[in-house]
Amino acid sequence: MDDGTAPAHPSRPVIEVEPLSDDVAILHLRGEHDLSTKPELSAALEVASERSRVFVDLSDCTFIDST
Numbered sequence: 194m195d196d197g198t199a200p201a202h203p204s205r206p207v208i209e210v211e212p213l214s215d216d217v218a219i220l221h222l223r224g225e226h227d228l229s230t231k232p233e234l235s236a237a238l239e240v241a242s243e244r245s246r247v248f249v250d251l252s253d254c255t256f257i258d259s260t
Contacts, residue, residue: 207222216245219250222250
């Protein structure tokens, strides 16, 4: 049933790095990710890896290609 509200997940893929401290970052992936988002994901992982601990949050990732 469509109640006119926005979808729970974004229609386009979103990749965000959230720095929590000097040594911890969370990489959030939202929406659908496949080979087309590889450059953005690689860049985000490079930024996140400046910290010693990186957590990847896939809770809002609706699809991820295994290729």
